[in-house]
Amino acid sequence: MRRPTNGMVSVAQNLERIHERINAALKRADRRDAVTLVVVTKTIAADRIAEACRCGVRHFGENRVQEFKEKRPLLALPSVHWHLVGHLQTNKARQAVELFDRVDSVDSVRLAEKLAHAVGGQGSKLPVLIQVHLGEEPSKHGVAPGEVEALVKQVAELETLQVEGLMTIPPFSDDPEETRPYFRQLRALAEQIERSRIPGVSMRELSMGMTNDFEVAIEEGATQVRLGTAIFGPRPAPREPKP
Numbered sequence: 001m002r003r004p005t006n007g008m009v010s011v012a013q014n015l016e017r018i019h020e021r022i023n024a025a026l027k028r029a030d031r032r033d034a035v036t037l038v039v040v041t042k043t044i045a046a047d048r049i050a051e052a053c054r055c056g057v058r059h060f061g062e063n064r065v066q067e068f069k070e071k072r073p074l075l076a077l078p079s080v081h082w083h084l085v086g087h088l089q090t091n092k093a094r095q096a097v098e099l100f101d102r103v104d105s106v107d108s109v110r111l112a113e114k115l116a117h118a119v120g121g122q123g124s125k126l127p128v129l130i131q132v133h134l135g136e137e138p139s140k141h142g143v144a145p146g147e148v149e150a151l152v153k154q155v156a157e158l159e160t161l162q163v164e165g166l167m168t169i170p171p172f173s174d175d176p177e178e179t180r181p182y183f184r185q186l187r188a189l190a191e192q193i194e195r196s197r198i199p200g201v202s203m204r205e206l207s208m209g210m211t212n213d214f215e216v217a218i219e220e221g222a223t224q225v226r227l228g229t230a231i232f233g234p235r236p237a238p239r240e241p242k243p
């Protein structure tokens, strides 16, 4: 294997380690199914994204429409699925539909309606996940657990969207064991909704777990983990807004 020469961590080596850790977590949980690795590429340059693609990554996530719009022309990657994993403003729904293959962060009927309208008569449905807000910290993003089922029912009515499951970003903790109850809660919520048998809805995807806690998330049933730092190393800190 080539060693990185520019001081950057090797994407190939990191991916290899991550796949080992994913497989070990699946084994611990006695799971026979697979986990989709969604490599989150915000702030990452196109050449390093292409490198991850050469290493076999087929699912990528970005959290901002504008950033991805600028990056996308630099990327000609075959058979790759782009997930929008960050908050989406309703006025960017149309652009999001043009740029992304899936939206993992739907958290309101209004947004779902805008997306459905933007998909229009394209023929294929847009796969979406419902983003759930767990924990006590106030947050503008994600629907409260008590409102998820009602939202799923409303989104299920929209013919051009396909609800495939739930997504969450739990409150951050250095200790993944503190995050475990949130992962458990998301899974229980998905199971509860599955039992309601809403026509056209499946709860097969649970997008949960990031660099700090993906192994615990897999033990609790994650089918998709979203990793950035674990693959590319630390991102530059977001710039402070000007005073």
Ligand SMILES: *Cc1c(COP(=O)(O)O)cnc(C)c1O
Residues within 6 Å of the ligand: 040, 042, 063, 085, 086, 169, 210, 211, 212, 226, 227, 228, 229, 230
């Ligand atoms: C940035 C981001 C991630 C990846 O976070 P890491 O801790 O770097 O793995 C996952 N999900 C979302 C929604 C993100 O914005």
